[in-house]
Structures are given as C-alpha cells and as structure tokens.
Amino acid sequence: MSVLRSIAYLCILCVLLLTDFAAAEDTVQVKRYDSNFYPLLIQKDKPIAYWRMDLDEQGLLRNSIQEHAELRGLLVGEVESSDGPQAPTHPKFGEEKNNSLEFPNAAGVVKVDDPGDKSVLDFDIGDSITIEAWVQAWAVDGFRYVVGKGRTGNQGFPAENQNYSLRLTKGGAITFLFRGIDSTGKQSYHRWTSGSGIGVSDGWHHIGITYTFGKTGTISGYIDGKPVSGKWDEAGDTAARPVVDNDQLWIGSALSASPKSTLMGAVDEVAIYRKVLPAQAFAERYSFIRSEPTFDLSTIKTDQVLVQVWEGVSEGTFHYRSANITDTYYVDAFAFFQIPNKYNKQAIKIDRSAPFMIRAYGYVTIPEGPQQILVRARNGARLFIDEQLQAEVPFFNISSTANGKVFDVRRDQAPHIRPLQRGDKEVIFTFQGDGKKHLVRFEMIVGSSKRRPETGETAICIAEPGGDFQILSEIQNVQLSDRQWPDFIQQQTAKIVALDRSNRTLVSDQEMKYWTERHAIARQIVSTYETVSNPGDHFAESSFNRIDQYVNKQLYEAGDKPNRLVDDSKFLRRLSLDTIGTIPSLELIEEFQRKREAGEDARAWAIDFMLTRDGWADHWTSYWQDVLAENPNIVNPTLNNTGPFRWWIHESLIDNKPIDRFVTELIMMEGSQFFGGPAGFAVASQNDVPLAAKAHILGQAFLGIQMQCARCHDAPFHQVTQKDLFSIAAMLKRTDESVPKTSTVTVIADGPIPKVPITLKPGAKVSPLWPFPELGTLRLPTDLIRRSTDSRATLAQRMTDPGNLRFPRVMVNRLWKRIIGYGIVEPVEDWEHGINIDPQLLDYLGRELASNGYDMKYIARLIFRSHTYQRESMDMPENGLKAFTGPVRRQMSAEQLIDSLFVASGRPFDAGPMNVDIDGARNYINSLNLGTPQRAWQFASLSNERDRPSLSLPFAQPFTSTMQAFGWTGSRQNPINRRESAPNIMQPAMMNNGILVRDNTRLDMVSEFTQLARQAESFDELITKIYQRILSRLPTVAERQLFAELLAEGFEDRLVDLSDEEAERIRWSRRLPRNMVSWSNHLAARATEIKMELRQAVQQGAIASPHLDSQWRERMEDFVWVLFNSPEFLYIQ
Structure with a gap:
C-alpha cells in the first residue's frame, strides 16, 4: 500500500x-x-x-x-x-x-x-x-x-x-x-x-x-x-x-x-x-445491538392467522440474541402440524436454523363467559392474549435413553378429547370471554441443534366448561377428537404442501431462466448433428407418429406385424397405471366416456390430462428410489443408508424439472441432508468410500456404464478400470480420492495370482478426472458453464452437456422400458453388454429429448400417443425381443398394487407414521421421520432387526409385507434396475389371505364399496360400478349373470335401519392406544403390551359397516374379493 x-x-x-x-x-x-x-x-x-x-x-x-x-x-x-x-x-x-x-x-x-x-x-x-x-x-x-x-x-x-x-x-469454544x-x-x-x-x-x-x-x-x-x-x-x-x-x-x-x-x-x-x-x-x-423485528399488526388478514418463522433463536429460552424473520404465511387456525420448507435459489430444500421459532398472530372472537383454553405444543411455547401472557408450555425434556415411562392417556378434560400425543405437552387455563375479538399471539421454539424440527400436534383449542374443545379459529369449526382431528391435519398439511410448491416457483425464477437459455442452446447444438434416416412408412394403417414408423420398420424387417389396438377400457387402465401408478378412478372412467360420446378424441384428452396429474410424481418416485439406491433407515443407520432424498425426487417430479437439471442437482448434492434434500444422496453410512458408491450409481443410472466390479479391481468383463470409478469419486469429492485396503483385492506374496486385473494399490490417490472422453465433447458456451473450477460441477456438466448424446439416449431408454416393458437397449444399466434392437428409434427419441428441454413428459406423450403403445400387449419371449409388436404384458409393481387397492376401495391409508421416535427425543442423525404414508413409495424398511415388539410398526407391517412379496425392498444397499418379478408362493397368499386385501375387501364404514352398496338402486347397477372400480371395464353378460345370482338374494332387504349417531358410536367404540410408544420409552414393559394390543387390532381389521345386513354384506365382500384376486386385476394388459 x-x-x-x-x-x-x-x-x-x-x-x-x-x-x-x-x-x-x-x-x-x-x-x-x-x-x-x-x-x-x-x-x-x-x-x-x-x-x-x-x-x-x-x-x-x-x-x-x-x-x-x-x-x-x-x-x-x-x-x-x-x-x-x-x-x-x-x-x-x-x-x-x-x-x-x-x-x-x-x-x-x-x-x-x-x-x-x-x-x-x-x-x-x-x-x-x-x-x-x-x-x-x-x-x-x-x-x-x-x-x-x-x-x-x-x-x-x-x-x-x-x-x-x-x-x-464443543460449546462454541475457540481453539488454537x-x-x-x-x-x-x-x-x-x-x-x-x-x-x-x-x-x-x-x-x-x-x-x-x-x-x-x-x-x-x-x-x-x-x-x-x-x-x-x-x-x-x-x-x-x-x-x-x-x-x-x-x-x-x-x-x-x-x-x-x-x-x-x-x-x-x-x-x-x-x-x-x-x-x-x-x-x-x-x-x-465488536459491536452488537439486540434488535427485535417488528411488523404492523393492521396487516393481519381478517379471519386468518399470520405465522412468522424466526431463525437465529436460542435453545431452551425465548431470550434470543440475533433473530430474524425469514418466512411469513397464513393459516386458517391456531394449529401447526407442518411448517413450510425453506428453499434456496435452485428451489432445493435447505435447513432452517436449529432451532427456529414460529410466532403466530390472529384476531379471534372469544365467546362470553368462562372459557377453557387448551395449549398443546411440542416444545417450549407461550400464549398471549391482548399482549398479556396467559400460558407457558415447558420446554422439551424427554430423555432419549429408552428407559422412559409409558404414561396413561387422559380423557377426562373433555367428553371426546383426542389424547395428547407423546412428545407434546399441554396447559389448560380459564379465560373470561366477552364475545369480542382479541389479539392472540402464540410462539414456540421448534427443534434443537440435535432434534428434528417438528411441531407434533401443536394447537390452541377452546371449550366451554364441560364441553368439547374446538380449534381456535374464526373460520374452522373442528373438534379436538379422533373423529375430526386426523382429517383436519391432512387438510392443513395439504395447504402447506401447496404453499411449498408455490414458493419453489417464486424463489427459482432466475434458475428457470438459466435452464431455459441452456435448453435453447442445446436445441441449436442438436440441430447441427446428422439427421436420423427416414424409416419409411411400413404398416401405414398402424402408424400414429414417427415412433411407429421406426417400430414398424423393425417389424417389417423381422417379418412380423403390429398388434391391433386395444379397446378403450384397456387403454385407459394401462395409461392410468403407466402415468399415475394406479388403476383409473370411477370418475376418470366416466369422464372418458363422456368425452368419447361427445365425439372428442378421448384418448388424446386422457393422455394430456394424466400427464398433468401429481400422481406422475408418485409413480416415478419409486422408480428413482430404486435406481439411485435411496435407502433411509428410520433408526440407527447401517450399511449404505442414505438421507431421505425421496422428498427432493418427488418435488422435482411434481415440478417437472428437466432431466438434465434433475441430474445436475443430484450430482451437486446440495440442500438438506437429513430432511429431504439431494445432499442426502451423498450419505452412505458405514461405507469405506461413500463417493465411489455414488459414482457407481451415477454411471449406471445416467450413462449406462456398469462399474460395480470396478470397486475393488479393474472390471474383468467390462472396459472399465478401478481408476475410472475412483476418478469420478474424486470429482464428487472435489479432491483426490484414496483407495482403501478394504476396496482392494489382497495379493499375498508367493500366493496365487488373482484372476482379475489390479492396477491400483491400497493407498493410491486418484485425481478428479473425467474418464470417458469418448462419450462426447463439451458443447455449451462458457457463459453457461457454472463453477468451472468445481470438479463436482464439471462432472454434472460432462454428464448432461448436449455434446454427450449418451445421456439423453439412456434417459429415453429407461422411460421406454418402464412404459413399454422392455428397453430398446437391454439391460438398461449396462450398454457395453446391451443389445440395441432399434438404434434409429433410440437416436430419434434421444434427439427429441435434447431438443425439447430435456422434458421427460414430452417423450412420454410421444410414446403414449403412438400406435405402438396403444396396441394389444404381448408376452415376453424367453430369448428377448427383436421388435415391438406392442407393449409387454407385465405384472403391477408392488407400489401400483398397493395404491390401486386403495383407489378401488376408496379407503385412506392407515399405516401410521414411519417413525419409531415419535416424540423426537433422539438425535436426528440416528432416527429419521419419514412421515405418514399416503402412497406406497413413502414406505421404507421397518428397521426392526432386533425383533423388539415395542419397536414394531403394526399398522405399517401389512403394507411392507405385501410389497415385499411383489418385489419391493425397503433396504436398497445397491441400485436396483430390475426387481424380482417372477411369481412366488407369497403372492397368492397375500392376495387370498393378506391383511391389506382383506381390509380393502371389507365393507367397513370408510369404504366406498360400502357407499355404493348402500346407494345402488339395483344389483345390476352395483355390479357395473364394482367392475369399473376394480377392473376398469363393464362386466360381460356371463359375469353379470354370475354375480347377480350371488347378490340378488337379500338385496332389497340389505339396509339396516340405523341412526347416524348410533353408527358413529359403533365406529368409534374401539379406541386404540396409538402414538404412546417411542424409542424413549420402548424398554418399558407396558410399551410391549401396547404394541401387541395394536398388532391384534390390525389382525382383527376394521369394524364392518352396521348399515348392511351381515349375510348379504359377506356375499358382497366375496364378490369384491374375487375381482381383486383375478389375474386381470394384477396384470397390466
């Protein structure tokens, strides 16, 4: 200077x-x-x-x-x-x-x-x-x-x-x-x-x-x-x-x-x-002035509750040093079951400060006279009315040692009160109401540096002395009871999920502009490549688009011909299963029929409509969980457990992220690691070289390069070396990666010479370097290349650059296999040994993907609209396919089966939370909460290898047992590209006698089969609607006659005269001790007794509807059972 x-x-x-x-x-x-x-x-x-x-x-x-x-x-x-x-x-x-x-x-x-x-x-x-x-x-x-x-x-x-x-x-101490x-x-x-x-x-x-x-x-x-x-x-x-x-x-x-x-x-x-x-x-x-963020109370919307999220607060106290408001939103009531996610500028979920605080304001009318106000909270909380402190809930203090007590459920505070959930605490006080509006302020510290940021069933409720508690709200009239509360939780959670979706769009505006610009350049680059040759016009009457021209050419050269089109009912059922992962609902079938009767192209409408459904994300999440080896463990991580990046997969599919952006975000592994971001992909517990495992996954998933054998030595049957694998691992690590002794073949002096090639010695360091230059050159302009000095970003670019045509071809091949049932290249994850039965079709689809924003739905629409997809299905030859006469007939996946059972019956999932630490006392690294499943992809291993009954999940067990029989596994230590789909003895056992099929067959008080049976004006109408709900078609004359004989007797007298009040009393007569046992008290003898009681309740099943005569109801259940057990239900025709 x-x-x-x-x-x-x-x-x-x-x-x-x-x-x-x-x-x-x-x-x-x-x-x-x-x-x-x-x-x-x-x-x-x-x-x-x-x-x-x-x-x-x-x-x-x-x-x-x-x-x-x-x-x-x-x-x-x-x-x-x-x-x-x-x-x-x-x-x-x-x-x-x-x-x-x-x-x-x-x-x-x-x-x-x-x-x-x-x-x-x-x-x-x-x-x-x-x-x-x-x-x-x-x-x-x-x-x-x-x-x-x-x-x-x-x-x-x-x-x-x-x-x-x-x-x-530790403790924030400084150290030199x-x-x-x-x-x-x-x-x-x-x-x-x-x-x-x-x-x-x-x-x-x-x-x-x-x-x-x-x-x-x-x-x-x-x-x-x-x-x-x-x-x-x-x-x-x-x-x-x-x-x-x-x-x-x-x-x-x-x-x-x-x-x-x-x-x-x-x-x-x-x-x-x-x-x-x-x-x-x-x-x-040093300078510091404690400041309190302020806002204008007049901005609170009428009849709404304004919620602020404060970050930078302290644990165990409301005295914070440097807090700031990072989010503001509105809800209907003083109930807080889920807090909106926080996203970065790429719309990837990131963690909030640990802990953070929610503060809620609302003007609420308090009726005249003495009122009981109940405050329930998961952590320390305070309630103010007109800025006067009225109640304090103590801070969370449950030990995670597993030796806690199982507390008896209190039900004496109100006639129908929902029991306090384990982990929550409550305070009740009396307030003198005047029939006027009052400013209510509620605040609670959420989570801690080691505990999950969860709110439990935090809520403020109000009741007259001796009456039932209602949620404190100007517009919601919901009773704090087992009858009404679960539906209210689901409704409020759905609103937060919708808010998350909106927020992702808002925060990622610049990110979307970047990808839009990048895709425009990609389109220009692809247009410079040599065009695919014209396939000709073979079987013109069986051709709807360019896909059919390529497929028909292969058929012609093989001396084969295309199958005829399927009828509308088979088409709609197949389309529904291939888009949203379930059989079509009765409402969808009826709308399709209306379109067809009105002279519209009902199939084109159905394709476009189904591709807009959120079920697309549900259907494809399970696929990417397998391929990417998503493997969260709900208790105590073991080998190759990952973070629960399933939520990022699902949100990416909901938002229809381009596949190149999806892959880039996965490779960068940013965001939340244990609460749903792609950083969870980086985790591979108890693995000596976690990023080598990730390199193997990425190679087979997005490049069709199988590197599994290269983990410990050069691959003996592939042109891949151990150095290739570790080079990609080093790119992910952003520095040299060492080869540990545990990832090498031991060579003993004077011993036998290993039969596999070994080129890296233990301790060798491999530098970050792209090992596959033959896949293409970089074509993106430098102004679109991010983080050019970051080897992880370079890996993402190498994989997704428009100069790498292998990537879009691998992606469309995976899409084709999942929709048609057999890949253009098989196996999809190993192209070195794979057989490409239609190179021109693969080239065409890959170019279409790269030229249309890497939008997988665009390619899916092309396939669904093709004559090839809409043809009669074919059986898979033992020696594989040489051309596509139509889609391959295949069995439903485990997820499709489970979800379709519930779509048919209309019953909600009742699996309980995928969580053995329901009070949240444990360190979040050792106990994940995967939420309460609403679709089959949300399940995971129950992680009860200890076989402790007190750690079992009785309501989830029937789901996972059925899914395992049909090829699903909750433990994915390695990527899965093909599930075991061969029939086995457990499959008919589960369909004939399994709990899930029994529960969905039973006409209980929540089944839509029950409502159809009660409302049908004739047994003929009932047979028609049941067939449509289960098999997606009308019954044949013979089928109609068969089941008419079963249901006709007693049909006119099937209804039992019963008041709604009596029916509700019967429905809720069994009150089960749910949500009382957690890891923190599972060693108590009472914990085992409770789980055994719950297991017995699951075995018994739901209470059958008292609205129907029992003998006729049982025959009706036999009818439903027969259709569920027909091969037509289980297979995608």
Whole structure:
C-alpha cells in the first residue's frame, strides 16, 4: 500500500472515530457508521491478509490487502454467498449489504495458495500471529475449522503439518492448534482451548487469538471483544518451533475437506497479522445491538392467522440474541402440524436454523363467559392474549435413553378429547370471554441443534366448561377428537404442501431462466448433428407418429406385424397405471366416456390430462428410489443408508424439472441432508468410500456404464478400470480420492495370482478426472458453464452437456422400458453388454429429448400417443425381443398394487407414521421421520432387526409385507434396475389371505364399496360400478349373470335401519392406544403390551359397516374379493 493511500485511510478513520466519540455522548441515539468504517478499522492495523468474502471477476476470494493481492482464495465445493454482519444488529458494519460465505452441509472450503518459501503466510519460531474472524455457527461438534494453514491432505505434503489454525469446538469454544517440533526433532500437536464459547445458531460472533511461537505464556483468546481464559489441553504450552512448509491455507475446512472438520455455519472478515494485536483492538471491532423485528399488526388478514418463522433463536429460552424473520404465511387456525420448507435459489430444500421459532398472530372472537383454553405444543411455547401472557408450555425434556415411562392417556378434560400425543405437552387455563375479538399471539421454539424440527400436534383449542374443545379459529369449526382431528391435519398439511410448491416457483425464477437459455442452446447444438434416416412408412394403417414408423420398420424387417389396438377400457387402465401408478378412478372412467360420446378424441384428452396429474410424481418416485439406491433407515443407520432424498425426487417430479437439471442437482448434492434434500444422496453410512458408491450409481443410472466390479479391481468383463470409478469419486469429492485396503483385492506374496486385473494399490490417490472422453465433447458456451473450477460441477456438466448424446439416449431408454416393458437397449444399466434392437428409434427419441428441454413428459406423450403403445400387449419371449409388436404384458409393481387397492376401495391409508421416535427425543442423525404414508413409495424398511415388539410398526407391517412379496425392498444397499418379478408362493397368499386385501375387501364404514352398496338402486347397477372400480371395464353378460345370482338374494332387504349417531358410536367404540410408544420409552414393559394390543387390532381389521345386513354384506365382500384376486386385476394388459 502506498504511503499516500495509508495516510488517506488514517484520515478517514480519524473522522469516523471522532464521529463515534461524538455519538457516544448521546445515549439516546443509535450510533450510525459508514460501511467503510469496519474495513478501515482492520486495515489500520496492517494485516497481511484480509478476506472480506468478496469475490473478484474470476470468482476468486479477494484479499483486500493490495501488497499481497496474490493471496486469493479458490472456492471449492458447497460455498455460497450469504449475508454477513451488518447494521442495525452490528452497527459498525453500516447498513449496506455485507457479504459472507457459508458452508452448507459442511461440504466446502476456500483454498489459498502459499506464494512460496518464507512467505507472509508462513510463521516460524519467534513470529507473532493474530487471527481474527466473524463466525456464525449453526452447530458445533468435534473440531470445526475457521482458518488453518497445512493439514489439508494435499499431495506432496505431510499429513500432520499444521502451521497454525483457529477452530471451533464443543460449546462454541475457540481453539488454537499447531504442530510443534521440539529440540530433539520430535513432533507433537499443541492445542489451546477457551473456557467459554460463542452461542450456536444465535447470529454473528467475533473471535480471535494472538500468540508468539517459541514463547510460553503468550496465548490470548477473544470472543465478542472480550478476553477469554483457556488452557493448553493437548501437550501443554511450549517453546517448540512450528512445522512450516508451502502447503495451502484453507478457510472453513481441513483434512481433505472432511465434513467432520468443516465449519457448519458461515464466516466473514478473516484477517491474519504478523504481530500481536492488543485487547483494545478486539474491543473496537465488536459491536452488537439486540434488535427485535417488528411488523404492523393492521396487516393481519381478517379471519386468518399470520405465522412468522424466526431463525437465529436460542435453545431452551425465548431470550434470543440475533433473530430474524425469514418466512411469513397464513393459516386458517391456531394449529401447526407442518411448517413450510425453506428453499434456496435452485428451489432445493435447505435447513432452517436449529432451532427456529414460529410466532403466530390472529384476531379471534372469544365467546362470553368462562372459557377453557387448551395449549398443546411440542416444545417450549407461550400464549398471549391482548399482549398479556396467559400460558407457558415447558420446554422439551424427554430423555432419549429408552428407559422412559409409558404414561396413561387422559380423557377426562373433555367428553371426546383426542389424547395428547407423546412428545407434546399441554396447559389448560380459564379465560373470561366477552364475545369480542382479541389479539392472540402464540410462539414456540421448534427443534434443537440435535432434534428434528417438528411441531407434533401443536394447537390452541377452546371449550366451554364441560364441553368439547374446538380449534381456535374464526373460520374452522373442528373438534379436538379422533373423529375430526386426523382429517383436519391432512387438510392443513395439504395447504402447506401447496404453499411449498408455490414458493419453489417464486424463489427459482432466475434458475428457470438459466435452464431455459441452456435448453435453447442445446436445441441449436442438436440441430447441427446428422439427421436420423427416414424409416419409411411400413404398416401405414398402424402408424400414429414417427415412433411407429421406426417400430414398424423393425417389424417389417423381422417379418412380423403390429398388434391391433386395444379397446378403450384397456387403454385407459394401462395409461392410468403407466402415468399415475394406479388403476383409473370411477370418475376418470366416466369422464372418458363422456368425452368419447361427445365425439372428442378421448384418448388424446386422457393422455394430456394424466400427464398433468401429481400422481406422475408418485409413480416415478419409486422408480428413482430404486435406481439411485435411496435407502433411509428410520433408526440407527447401517450399511449404505442414505438421507431421505425421496422428498427432493418427488418435488422435482411434481415440478417437472428437466432431466438434465434433475441430474445436475443430484450430482451437486446440495440442500438438506437429513430432511429431504439431494445432499442426502451423498450419505452412505458405514461405507469405506461413500463417493465411489455414488459414482457407481451415477454411471449406471445416467450413462449406462456398469462399474460395480470396478470397486475393488479393474472390471474383468467390462472396459472399465478401478481408476475410472475412483476418478469420478474424486470429482464428487472435489479432491483426490484414496483407495482403501478394504476396496482392494489382497495379493499375498508367493500366493496365487488373482484372476482379475489390479492396477491400483491400497493407498493410491486418484485425481478428479473425467474418464470417458469418448462419450462426447463439451458443447455449451462458457457463459453457461457454472463453477468451472468445481470438479463436482464439471462432472454434472460432462454428464448432461448436449455434446454427450449418451445421456439423453439412456434417459429415453429407461422411460421406454418402464412404459413399454422392455428397453430398446437391454439391460438398461449396462450398454457395453446391451443389445440395441432399434438404434434409429433410440437416436430419434434421444434427439427429441435434447431438443425439447430435456422434458421427460414430452417423450412420454410421444410414446403414449403412438400406435405402438396403444396396441394389444404381448408376452415376453424367453430369448428377448427383436421388435415391438406392442407393449409387454407385465405384472403391477408392488407400489401400483398397493395404491390401486386403495383407489378401488376408496379407503385412506392407515399405516401410521414411519417413525419409531415419535416424540423426537433422539438425535436426528440416528432416527429419521419419514412421515405418514399416503402412497406406497413413502414406505421404507421397518428397521426392526432386533425383533423388539415395542419397536414394531403394526399398522405399517401389512403394507411392507405385501410389497415385499411383489418385489419391493425397503433396504436398497445397491441400485436396483430390475426387481424380482417372477411369481412366488407369497403372492397368492397375500392376495387370498393378506391383511391389506382383506381390509380393502371389507365393507367397513370408510369404504366406498360400502357407499355404493348402500346407494345402488339395483344389483345390476352395483355390479357395473364394482367392475369399473376394480377392473376398469363393464362386466360381460356371463359375469353379470354370475354375480347377480350371488347378490340378488337379500338385496332389497340389505339396509339396516340405523341412526347416524348410533353408527358413529359403533365406529368409534374401539379406541386404540396409538402414538404412546417411542424409542424413549420402548424398554418399558407396558410399551410391549401396547404394541401387541395394536398388532391384534390390525389382525382383527376394521369394524364392518352396521348399515348392511351381515349375510348379504359377506356375499358382497366375496364378490369384491374375487375381482381383486383375478389375474386381470394384477396384470397390466
């Protein structure tokens, strides 16, 4: 820095400091600072490096000290810009936006090269050092790096070469670590740790240390401008010289960017000095004014409840240091079952601060007279009426040790009260109402740094003394009872899901523009490729579009011919199963018939309509769960368990993300790791090289390259080496990947020579490098290439670039196989050994995908509209297909079967939550909550290998047992491209005698079969509607006659005269002890008794409808059972 510039900076600083002193005389006004105040404060002390987290035009982290401008930082991995400290909370930063860098999922780092020997970044014996930074920690465990030099894991440097480092550890303590060398040459680590720490998830804190190498007694630590005491807790204080070399300086991580060493939070204003700064300097830097976000109460909508989400609050208290409102939305009532997700700019779910707070406001009429007000909450909560505190709910305090008590259910507070759910607490107080509106404010802390951010059944209800509680609301009239509450939960949850969908669209506007522009370029690039040859016009009468022309050419050359078209009922049933994964509803069948009778093209209408249904996402989620080995475990992760990225898959399909964007997001593995983001894909518990497992999955899923055998050696039957696999793993890791001994074939000296080729030795390091250049060149222009220095982003680009035509061909081949039943290339995951029976058709469909925004639904529409798809099905030849006379006849998948049973009967799923930790007491890493299934893809392994009855899920067990019989597995340790579909002895057992088929056959009080039986004017009408509901067609004359004989007797007298009140009494006469047992109390003897009671209730099934004569009802159930057990129901014709 020039002398003149230094003098200018000091002059400006003096003016600012004088302004500061002048303002200090006035204790009323808040001090206001210019945005240059803080950087000038740092620069006057002449650091050698000062990183303000601003990026230059090349995307590198800029060093604000001009004399050492070369100390720029390279952002690697998940490093994102975010808001740093600024006014009014931290006034010395001014009110202009201040940038910081955050490390989502602890998966990023900033790397700064050492200029060379004896550089300003090297500190040796006798050198003094000061390190300071502003940090915001979301969680702290182990040792999390803020900044450190050495110990990077870089090739060419010792593993233990820490020159210096500033880290955070348990309790938010700061710690200084370096590797010392004593006079004998012996090396050892020396660590100093402060006795106090920063707050976690409560905003920005300033930290710093000073030290002189080689002099004992010189360490000093500072937090928020004040000195903190500490001790040398590793190897003691020392006069040893530090290890010095030319390894890099890293910000935010160390140890090859290990997630366990990476900062879980954000960092700003990192500065390093070659001197000791005095305590006064640290005091000058810190500024903090607690501010409370405010809003205008008049903005609350009439008859609505306004909900704010506050992040940056503290655990176990409502005294927070630096909170801010990050979301605002409206609900109908003071009931909070689910909080809207938080999304980044790519519309990927990210985690909120842990914990966060919800605060809700609403004007509610409180009836005259004394009122009982009930407050239920999952965590600490407060209720205010007209700003006067009325009730407090204690903070969550359930131990996760499994030795807790099973508490008896209280039902004495109201006649029909729904029992308190385990994990929730309640408070009841009396309030004198006046029939007028009052301002109600409710607030609750949600989750913690280790517990899941769940609200349980948090709600405020009101009742007259002795009456039933109703939800506190101006427009909802819902009773807190088992009869009404579950439907209310589902209704309110559906509204939050719809809000999430809307929010994803709002936040991702720029992201969608990027992909739109990218697809326009892709369309131009594909148009330059050589066109596919004209297939001719064979069997013109059996051709609807270009697909048929290619298929018919193959048939002609094979001496075969196309099958005839199916009738409308078979077409609609097939289409429904292939789009939304269920048989068509009676309403859909009737609408289709109306379209046809009106002279419209009913098939074209049905195709377009079904492709708009959300069921498309339900149907395809299960497919990608198999292919991508989504494998969450609801309790205690084991081998290759992942995070539950099923929710990201489902949302991506709901939003119809282009498949290249889908794959890119999966490869980048960002967002929430344990609550539904693609970061969950990165997890592979108990795996020695998790990212090698992911490389294998990606290769077979999106490139048709099978690399399974390359995990431990070069593949003996494929042109793939172990280095190829580990190169992709290194690209995912964003650094070299080492080959562990457990992933190699042991070679014994003087032993037999292995029969498989081995080219990598244990411990070998493989660099990030794209191993398949033969798949195509990069064609996207540089302005559309993101994160060019990030090897993970490079992998995503290599896979999805329009220059790689293998990718769209693999995608359309997978789509074709799932719809038609047999791939154009088989097997779909191994193209090296696969047989391509129609290269021109594959080329055509791949180009169509790349030319139309990589929209899988576009290709699906082409297939559905083809004559090929609408033909009569064919049986699969034992030696495979050579051409497509029509789709392959196939059995329903397990998910299609389960979902179709419930569509036919109209009964809701009643599987209970996929969760053994219903109170949320355990660490979320060890116990996931997969929600309450509404579709079959939402199930997972019940994880009860211990065979403890108290950990069983009795209501979910019939679902998973039936699905397993039909090829589903809840444990996907490896990707699945073909399920076992051969008939087995368990399948007829489940269909004939299984609980699920029995329950959907039974005419209970929620079955739509019951309603049809009660409302039918004739048994002929009833037979017709049952056939349509189950088999999607009208019965034949013979079938109609057969079942008429069964149902005619007693039909006129089938109805039982029964009041609605008596029917409801019968329906709810059995009150089961559900949601009373969790991991936290499962060792109690009573817990086992409860689960055995629930298991017995499941075996008994629901109470049959009392509205129907029992003998006639049983014959009606036999009719339904016969149709469910017909092969026609189980197979897609």
